[in-house]
Amino acid sequence: MATVTPDTGLLETPLYDLHVAHGARMVPFAGYAMPLQYPSGIITEHNQARASAGLFDVSHMGQAVLRGADVASSFEKLVPGDIAGLTVGQMRYTLLLNDAGGIRDDLMATRFEEDGAFALFLVVNAGCKDADFLHIATSLGGEATLEILEDRALLALQGPKAEAVLAELAPDCRELVFLEGKDMEVDGVSTFVTRSGYTGEDGFEISLPADEAQVIAEKLLAHEAVAPIGLGARDSLRLEAGLCLYGHDIDETTTPVEAGLTWTVGKVRREAADFPGAETILTQISRGPPRKRVGLLPEGRAPVREGALIQSEAGENIGAVTSGGFAPGIERPIAMGYVAVGHDEAGTSLNIELRGRSVAAEVSAMPFVKPNYKRS
Amino acid sequence: MPDRKYTEDHEWVEVDGENGVIGISDYAQEQLGDVVFVELPAVGKILDQRDEAAVIESVKAAAEVYTPVSGEVIEVNEELNNDPSLVNSDAHGEGWFAKLKLSDPIELDALMDEASYKTFVENLR
Numbered sequence: 001m002a003t004v005t006p007d008t009g010l011l012e013t014p015l016y017d018l019h020v021a022h023g024a025r026m027v028p029f030a031g032y033a034m035p036l037q038y039p040s041g042i043i044t045e046h047n048q049a050r051a052s053a054g055l056f057d058v059s060h061m062g063q064a065v066l067r068g069a070d071v072a073s074s075f076e077k078l079v080p081g082d083i084a085g086l087t088v089g090q091m092r093y094t095l096l097l098n099d100a101g102g103i104r105d106d107l108m109a110t111r112f113e114e115d116g117a118f119a120l121f122l123v124v125n126a127g128c129k130d131a132d133f134l135h136i137a138t139s140l141g142g143e144a145t146l147e148i149l150e151d152r153a154l155l156a157l158q159g160p161k162a163e164a165v166l167a168e169l170a171p172d173c174r175e176l177v178f179l180e181g182k183d184m185e186v187d188g189v190s191t192f193v194t195r196s197g198y199t200g201e202d203g204f205e206i207s208l209p210a211d212e213a214q215v216i217a218e219k220l221l222a223h224e225a226v227a228p229i230g231l232g233a234r235d236s237l238r239l240e241a242g243l244c245l246y247g248h249d250i251d252e253t254t255t256p257v258e259a260g261l262t263w264t265v266g267k268v269r270r271e272a273a274d275f276p277g278a279e280t281i282l283t284q285i286s287r288g289p290p291r292k293r294v295g296l297l298p299e300g301r302a303p304v305r306e307g308a309l310i311q312s313e314a315g316e317n318i319g320a321v322t323s324g325g326f327a328p329g330i331e332r333p334i335a336m337g338y339v340a341v342g343h344d345e346a347g348t349s350l351n352i353e354l355r356g357r358s359v360a361a362e363v364s365a366m367p368f369v370k371p372n373y374k375r376s
Numbered sequence: 377m378p379d380r381k382y383t384e385d386h387e388w389v390e391v392d393g394e395n396g397v398i399g400i401s402d403y404a405q406e407q408l409g410d411v412v413f414v415e416l417p418a419v420g421k422i423l424d425q426r427d428e429a430a431v432i433e434s435v436k437a438a439a440e441v442y443t444p445v446s447g448e449v450i451e452v453n454e455e456l457n458n459d460p461s462l463v464n465s466d467a468h469g470e471g472w473f474a475k476l477k478l479s480d481p482i483e484l485d486a487l488m489d490e491a492s493y494k495t496f497v498e499n500l501r
Contacts, residue, residue, distance in 0.1 A: 036409075041464075042435040043410040232409065232436050301413045301460075303433050326412040326435050333413075355415070355431065 008033065013059035014153045014210040015217055022221075022228050030126035032060040035230040045233035046328040049199055050369075053159035054229035055220050058198075062129025063152050063207055066120040066136065068144030075109065075120055078139055080256060080275040082266030083120070086111040091179040091194050094264055095256055096124075096132060101277025101284075102252040103259065105132050106244060110181040110194055121181070121192060123154065123205070125246045153213030158203030158237075160372060161225040166193075166204055169219060173204060178373040186216055198234065200241025200371040239334060240327045242295060242366030248306060249293060249322045249336055257284035258338065260293045260366075291319060292344040295364035296335040298324075298352055302359060303333040309353040310339055310361075318343050321352060329369045336366065380468075381444065381487035384496065388468065389444040389476075391484060396445055398429060399472040400463065403497045408434040411463040416452040417474055423447060425483050430473045432463065445483050447476030 010033040019026060024035030035057065037045060048054050068074045072084040081094030090111055096104040105128040110121040124132045137146045157166055166173045169187040173195075176182065181194030189212045197203040208216060220226050235245070244250045250259045255277065257265075262285055269275055273282055298304050308321040324335030335352070343350060346365045351358040380390045386404035389396040405411065413433040423429055429443040452474045456462060463471035478484075488496060 036436075041410045043412075046435075236435055301457075302415060303413065303438075305438065326433070328435070 011060070013057055014213040015057040015059060018214050018217055019057065019228070024228070024230060027231070029231055030060055032126065034060060035228070037230040037232045038228050040227065042230070042232035042236060043328045045227065045229045046236050048227045049159045049201060049229055049233060049237055050329055051160070052225045052227075053157060053161040053165050053203075053223075054199075054233070055217060055226050056156040056158065056229050056234055057153075057217070058156050058205070059153040059210070059213065060126040061154055062122075062124040062126065062132060063149040063154060064122045064124070064133060064136075065147045065149065066122060066140070066144050067114075067117070067147070068140070071118055071120055071144055072111070074140050074144040076269070076275065078136065078276065079109075080265040080269050080278075080281065081109070082268055083109060083111075085266065085268065088113045088118070089180050089182050091181050091196055095261065096135065097256075097276040097281075098252055099276050101255040101280035103246075103250045103254055103256065104128065104135065104252060106246055106250060107132070108194070108196060112181070112183075112192070121207070123207075127247060149207070151210045152207050153210045155206045155208070155213065155217055155220070156197050156203060157206065157220060157226070158197045158199040158201045158229075159225075160202060162201070162203040163374070165220060165223045165225050166206075168223070169216075176204075178202070178375050187219055189216055191216075195374060198241075198243055199237040200243070200367055200369060200373075201237070202372050202374045236325055236328060239323055239325055239336070240329050240367065240369040241371055242336070242368060244293075245323055254293075254338070255281055255284055255289065257281055258289040258291050258293060288341055291338045291340050293322070293336060294339055294344050295366035295368060296321065296324070296337055296352065296361050297364045298333045298335060298354075298359050298361040300359060301333065302354060304335050304352045304354055304359065304361070308337075310337055311351045311353070311358065312343055313349055313351065318350065327368055334364075334368050335361075339363070379484075380490060381484050382490070382493035382496075383442070383444045383487060385442055387441060387444045389484070389487070391478070391481070394478055394481075395450065395475055396447065396478050397472050397475050398441075398443055398445070400432070400441060400467055401493070401497070402467045403500075405464050405467040405471070408432060408439055408463075410435050411460045414456040414460050414463065414473065416456065417449045419449050419452060421449045422479075423449065423476065425480070441473060443476065444487055445476060445478055446480045447478045449474050450477050451475040
């Protein structure tokens, strides 16, 4: 899936040449040379995905298929999600947990049928994929087999016009609703398409052979409604949508409960208490966690950034910002971070450190911008 | 024609008599991307050469602007509070940051002129 550029030692996705041809500024990200932005700039790209459709190269992410006699039950040993409850074609956001209930990674799992058997299609974060795949393969060795899909690319087409655009090449995409996936041909190329994304918009992720990716990407980009979108706008879009960025908003030290991801702990899983870190997580669910991830709205125009300390109005240190930036959709700074419990109610006033002084902020419900998923 | 000088950090100063207007170069704004906020210095502040004169926030990150020359801040570009994107659209003009009363004009001699800066930037690309 990736070739290495000798100059930089960075991996390239199958769309590297396309990014360069479209004038992208390439930056290192998780070991890959990735487009930060194209000449139109992050705000324009952000607004493009909200108003029309944007194409993202997410081929750096890890793709794999997990197979086994009872693959759902096997995978449930590593995640708190109700995987056994997935029907064919259903996709779920779930978490690889450590034994302390910390988050090793967040991922998407889709159940599909193959030769009459169930299998799981997994998409994990680029920065975690080697560790994730090693963890899955070694933990489930003997009962499940992990096939890492090295020769696949992954495209995300996101925005209110994504369906109309993709349907011109793959009419079947209309049959999917949010968090469903199926095999389909996109302009004659065999792909696996899910209705999912990381922007808060309706859209699709298309897993396809690496050597077909450039042609399909160019076909999608040829549509007047579509423009290429880089990592910069991917970040501002997901932040507005209140979605976590692994390694920043969630990591090995944060639990799903603290992260506001208790909803990913399936009901049947809580009863069975059979996932890593179950004791810690279930205790936090019943008694409350010591801290919580919250949305933050700083006053004024200056963005607050990751690492900025958060203080209560009384001046105690109560947490830190984990992601912060400017939200083009509401034209103001937004952030998320962790605060000690008791300071996590929407509307709570607090202060965030900014260049040696502090800026007033308010705890906000998330998402910051209303999502536009196609739920039915 | 006023004399414009540049630093290796991509700040410029345009000298007019005993005053100098400072800003960042077009190359710098391009590297920063969409500017969403500029924190300007207080009028009356005394800055030494290379002191932090302003902070630019782009969508992605914050960047410090260092003054190319020493002096007292006598005016700031209030328009940037309303429209920080002026730094992107007109870095060498309406996107200026502050006007300084120069305290040590001899500093200008060590800065790059237009032609040298142009060469300097070309070598970075």
